[in-house]
Amino acid sequence: MIRVLLVDDHTMIRKGLRVLLEGNADIKIVGESHDGNDAVIKTKQLAPDVVLMDLSMPNGLDGFSASKEIRKQNPAVKIVVLTMHDEEIFVQQAIAVGAHGYILKNSHGELLYQAIHEVYQGKHFYRTSVSQEMIRQWMKSDAKVMPSILTDREKEIVRLIVLGYTNKDIAEKLSISVKTVENHKTNIMQKLSIDSKHELIQYAIKNKYLELAF
Structure with a gap:
C-alpha cells in the first residue's frame, strides 16, 4: 500500500485527486494539505510515502520551499510535483529541490498513477515538454550561481x-x-x-x- 499526501490550495482539485487515486487498491490517501506549511507539518505527522505537491500556493510556503523542507526533514519521502506550469524554469527548480517526479495537471489519470509507482520504487518520473535529455543534464549539473546586483x-x-x-x-x-x-x-x-x-x-x-x- 502506497501512502499519499495531497497538497493543493484548491479544495476541488484535492477532492478530485482523492476520488481518482482511491480507485486504485494499492494507494491510500493519508491526508490533504492546503498550503506548503501544512504540508511540512502533515508529512511529519502522517509519514506518507509520496507527496503530490502543487507549486503556486498563495498562502504560506510555495511548493518548492515546502518540497525542500520536506526533503530536509524526511529524506525517504518521495515528492511528485503536480502543476499547470510547463516552463523550463519550473522543471529545473523541481530538480534543484529534489523532487522525484513532475507531471502536469492536464495529464491522464494513468500517468499520475504511474508517476506515484515509479517514484515509490526510487526512480525519477518527469513528463513535461522539456526533453528527457535536458532533464538528465540538469540532474547532473552543478552550475554556479551568478552574482546579483539586486537587493x-x-x-x-x-x-x-x-x-x-x-x-x-x-x-x-x-x-x-x-x-x-x-x-x-x-x-x-x-x-x-x-x-x-x-x-x-x-x-x-x-x-x-x-x-x-x-
Missing part, C-alpha cells in the same frame, strides 16, 4: 513573479502596497537592463532564485 527584497519579488504571483498577491504576501511592488519591478528591470518577463525568467534561472528562502 534581497528585489530578489524575493523576482522569485514570486517567476512563480506566477500577481502584483496584488505579492503585495499581500509581503505586506506592502501594489504600487510599491510595481516600483520594485520597474527598478529591477532597469537594474538588469531587460524589458521582458522572458528575460527576467532567464536571469532567475541563471541565479537560481527559486532556491532562495526568505
